Amino acid sequence: MVTVKDYGSYATAWCPGCGNFSILEAVKQALVASQLKPHQVLFVSGIGQAAKAPHYMNVNLFDGLHGRSLPVATGAKLANPGLTVIVESGDGCNYGEGGNHFLAAIRRNIDLTLLVHNNQGYGLTKGQASPTSATGFITKAQPKGAAQAPFNPVAVAVAMQASFVARGFSGNEVHLAGLVQQAIAHRGLSLVDILQPCVSFNKVNTFSWYKKRCQEIPADYDPTDWEAAMKVAEKWGETIPLGVIYRNHRPAFEDYFTALKQGPLAGQKVDMKMLREILEEYR
Amino acid sequence: MEKTLNILIGGEAGQGLVTVGEILAKSFVRSGYFLVVTQSYQSRIRGGHNTFALRVSPEEIYAPQEPVDLLVALNDETLTLYQNELSPQGRIVADQGCTLPEENCLKVPYGHLASDKFSNIAALGVVCALLGLDEGLVGGTLEHFFGKKTPGLAEENRRVLEKAFRWASAQSVSFEKLPPSPNPVSRLMIQGNEAIVLGAISAGLKFYSFYPMTPSTSIGLTLARFAEKMGLVVEQAEDEIAAINLALGASFAGAPSMVATSGGGFALMGEGVSLAGMTETPIVIVIAQRPGPATGLPTRTEQGDLNFVLYSGHGEFPRAVFAPGTVREGFTLTRQAFALAEKYQGPVFILTDQFLSDSYRAAELPELETLPPVGLPIQTAPSNQPYQRFALTENGVSTRLLPGWSENLVVAGSDEHTEDGHLTEDLSVRQLMVKKRLKKMEEIRREVVPPEFQGEREPDLLLVSWGSSKGAVWEAAAKMKSAGKRVATLHFSQVWPIIQEQFLGILQEAGQTVCVEGNATGQLAGLIRLETGFEIKKRINRYDGLPITPEFILRELPGTK
Numbered sequence: 065m066v067t068v069k070d071y072g073s074y075a076t077a078w079c080p081g082c083g084n085f086s087i088l089e090a091v092k093q094a095l096v097a098s099q100l101k102p103h104q105v106l107f108v109s110g111i112g113q114a115a116k117a118p119h120y121m122n123v124n125l126f127d128g129l130h131g132r133s134l135p136v137a138t139g140a141k142l143a144n145p146g147l148t149v150i151v152e153s154g155d156g157c158n159y160g161e162g163g164n165h166f167l168a169a170i171r172r173n174i175d176l177t178l179l180v181h182n183n184q185g186y187g188l189t190k191g192q193a194s195p196t197s198a199t200g201f202i203t204k205a206q207p208k209g210a211a212q213a214p215f216n217p218v219a220v221a222v223a224m225q226a227s228f229v230a231r232g233f234s235g236n237e238v239h240l241a242g243l244v245q246q247a248i249a250h251r252g253l254s255l256v257d258i259l260q261p262c263v264s265f266n267k268v269n270t271f272s273w274y275k276k277r278c279q280e281i282p283a284d285y286d287p288t289d290w291e292a293a294m295k296v297a298e299k300w301g302e303t304i305p306l307g308v309i310y311r312n313h314r315p316a317f318e319d320y321f322t323a324l325k326q327g328p329l330a331g332q333k334v335d336m337k338m339l340r341e342i343l344e345e346y347r
Numbered sequence: 348m349e350k351t352l353n354i355l356i357g358g359e360a361g362q363g364l365v366t367v368g369e370i371l372a373k374s375f376v377r378s379g380y381f382l383v384v385t386q387s388y389q390s391r392i393r394g395g396h397n398t399f400a401l402r403v404s405p406e407e408i409y410a411p412q413e414p415v416d417l418l419v420a421l422n423d424e425t426l427t428l429y430q431n432e433l434s435p436q437g438r439i440v441a442d443q444g445c446t447l448p449e450e451n452c453l454k455v456p457y458g459h460l461a462s463d464k465f466s467n468i469a470a471l472g473v474v475c476a477l478l479g480l481d482e483g484l485v486g487g488t489l490e491h492f493f494g495k496k497t498p499g500l501a502e503e504n505r506r507v508l509e510k511a512f513r514w515a516s517a518q519s520v521s522f523e524k525l526p527p528s529p530n531p532v533s534r535l536m537i538q539g540n541e542a543i544v545l546g547a548i549s550a551g552l553k554f555y556s557f558y559p560m561t562p563s564t565s566i567g568l569t570l571a572r573f574a575e576k577m578g579l580v581v582e583q584a585e586d587e588i589a590a591i592n593l594a595l596g597a598s599f600a601g602a603p604s605m606v607a608t609s610g611g612g613f614a615l616m617g618e619g620v621s622l623a624g625m626t627e628t629p630i631v632i633v634i635a636q637r638p639g640p641a642t643g644l645p646t647r648t649e650q651g652d653l654n655f656v657l658y659s660g661h662g663e664f665p666r667a668v669f670a671p672g673t674v675r676e677g678f679t680l681t682r683q684a685f686a687l688a689e690k691y692q693g694p695v696f697i698l699t700d701q702f703l704s705d706s707y708r709a710a711e712l713p714e715l716e717t718l719p720p721v722g723l724p725i726q727t728a729p730s731n732q733p734y735q736r737f738a739l740t741e742n743g744v745s746t747r748l749l750p751g752w753s754e755n756l757v758v759a760g761s762d763e764h765t766e767d768g769h770l771t772e773d774l775s776v777r778q779l780m781v782k783k784r785l786k787k788m789e790e791i792r793r794e795v796v797p798p799e800f801q802g803e804r805e806p807d808l809l810l811v812s813w814g815s816s817k818g819a820v821w822e823a824a825a826k827m828k829s830a831g832k833r834v835a836t837l838h839f840s841q842v843w844p845i846i847q848e849q850f851l852g853i854l855q856e857a858g859q860t861v862c863v864e865g866n867a868t869g870q871l872a873g874l875i876r877l878e879t880g881f882e883i884k885k886r887i888n889r890y891d892g893l894p895i896t897p898e899f900i901l902r903e904l905p906g907t908k
Contacts, residue, residue: 127762132592135584139556140597142554142597146751147600322574339545339577
């Protein structure tokens with residue numbers, strides 16, 4: 065029986081009141097609810113305040129480069145499909161620096177859970193605009209306000225028919241834990257975009273700003289209806305929908321590889337007899 | 348090396364020139380000959396001017412040759428570009444419409460022998476008849492090449508080949524044929540890139556990710572062809588950054604992994620190289636060089652990225668760099684690269700170039716049974732003590748466990764970390780970790796492949812080289828030796844680290860030293876000076892996109908022209 069104690073409890077480097085605390089708790093709750101033992105789980109993170117989260121849990125972890133968590137996680141999953149692989153990093157990491165990998169991961173539909181802490185700004189480097197910052201968002205780097213239109217990860221993922229797309233809010237921890245648990249259970253790429261306040265550098269999108277707008281999707285909503293999902297995905301303003309917005313059952317990418325039917329790649333012997341036959345082709 | 352024949356087939360892309368070249372090459376190999384193939388092509392799918400040069404000999408040869416003994420022109424441009432390179436006894440095979448004098452040109456009525464689509468096969472038949480190759484053997488090779496997929500095509504090929512053979516045999520042309528191979532063993536016909544692939548598979552490669560880039564692409568294509576049979580995961584990534592990070596993820600999870608690219612793609616991999624150094628993740632990185640900077644000459648050759656690879660990746664961490672000089676070395680050094688990467692847990696490089704990557708040779712590889720296994724057994728330490736991925740040890744190498752294979756948790760990070768892998772800003776730990784990583788370099792230095800010295804000690808002239816120019820340097824030296832000169836060669840197949848005790852004495856005792864490199868700035872000579880203080884003053888550098896040949900070296904050497 066796995067309990068939350070198995071995942072440990074550590075001092076963090078986050079600001080008091082940061083949304084990361086409740087995300088960390090929700091993720092642990094989801095892992096326990098999934099009855100996964102710590103060694104069965106591999107977290108892959110990047111760079112940013114969010115990317116530190118897996119350091120505060122007892123799990124396998126590869127904390128790599130800024131923006132590159134998805135390819136590392138994809139490689140690890142393809143080497144050992146038995147691992148539950150979870151990518152956890154921020155909006156800058158996944159939607160900015162790693163944007164191309166975000167698109168590729170959705171296209172592959174590799175069985176990963178992608179948890180994106182989305183605070184609409186860069187925390188680690190002290191407050192510049194991120195890909196999800198609203199137009200006009202004023203920072204020291206964008207003193208006249210951000211000129212670009214924000215990136216809507218949920219709408220992009222639904223448009224590309226990602227196989228599981230959800231949005232959560234750090235201020236709704238129980239609901240978020242449920243989403244993460246469903247994302248882990250889903251076979252294929254599962255995106256959970258997690259809205260969170262940044263208490264130090266985002267004075268616009270505060271806890272109460274989110275609290276006022278975030279609304280759970282009604283229970284009778286059908287997330288398999290793609291056209292309806294596109295409409296929900298585009299909603300962003302006075303109300304922001306939370307929940308599983310879209311899902312489908314595309315085959316998972318790892319099923320494509322015959323080699324993986326024998327289990328993890330590590331420890332698979334070289335078939336020297338077959339290699340000799342191959343060499344004969346060169347004669 | 349006395350009796351060799353240099354055949355150059357020229358034409359435009361789309362004429363089936365490589366097909367003819369490959370079938371001819373394989374027919375020679377099956378007849379027991381040695382060969383060195385040089386492929387020169389433009390960066391386009393149709394048109395342009397491409398050549399496929401085969402130098403053939405009953406004895407072992409190592410380098411391409413410039414003078415052409417048999418020029419096979421599939422279009423008029425080939426005649427314009429290459430007829431001046433004909434050797435004194437050289438002959439031309441061209442379409443009957445050409446205006447060249449009859450005495451050294453065999454004019455072929457291609458229109459009568461075959462339809463346009465099959466005229467390359469007609470050329471093959473004429474050339475094979477002229478060279479005295481066995482018609483049955485060439486026919487068999489042709490069938491092997493096209494397979495049994497399209498029987499109609501195979502029949503038509505065979506018919507055209509026979510007709511061309513018959514026509515050519517009836518012509519009265521004086522062409523000195525090659526002596527038969529004294530020991531007609533059938534060897535393998537493989538290119539540099541294929542040798543790297545076969546070496547990697549034999550060493551236990553399980554994961555390969557790539558983004559297509561000439562001249563490295565054929566590595567991925569060959570691996571993709573064998574993926575099902577050999578149980579490999581081969582994935583075309585969205586870019587080179589993803590390619591190296593995919594491979595690092597796979598390696599972290601236990602799959603022996605490799606990536607291949609060329610200079611521009613490798614530039615994108617730089618941060619990943621550094622990540623491999625920091626997280627101590629084994630990875631083999633192949634760089635098939637082509638002339639830069641930037642896009643440069645995409646389909647030509649150069650040895651211009653030695654410095655780039657030596658200094659790639661920010662920060663300080665150990666690495667090893669191999670540079671195969673032959674196809675066989677492509678196989679053996681790739682195996683060594685995997686062994687080293689696994690043992691010392693970090694990036695190991697293989698530097699090849701367009702010339703060697705695309706160059707077919709008749710090669711014999713080591714017996715597969717005699718090859719020792721490369722990988723280390725998977726370890727599962729007892730889980731009652733917390734596992735430390737980066738435990739400080741005597742030689743800097745920590746026990747590497749795999750995530751998910753035991754209850755131990757494996758933590759690796761790109762930040763400076765404590766022994767357990769978690770990030771730290773404790774500056775005393777920083778110092779210990781830097782020392783730990785660099786200690787592995789001492790171990791790597793102990794396993795260096797020493798430079799290969801050939802010739803008598805204290806020579807009047809010592810030619811120094813690395814990588815693919817090995818054969819040209821050997822043959823240039825042999826020519827000078829047979830002219831009575833005291834010449835020796837020193838060739839580096841591993842270019843990092845280099846150990847001065849292994850070669851400095853040889854450099855110091857030579858009368859004159861000359862460094863021969865396929866780049867403009869003399870990067871190996873620079874490295875030798877940096878590491879030993881010894882300055883090789885005379886340099887022969889080639890940077891026109893073509894491979895170094897023995898003739899090029901002899902032309903460039905003072906007093907030989």
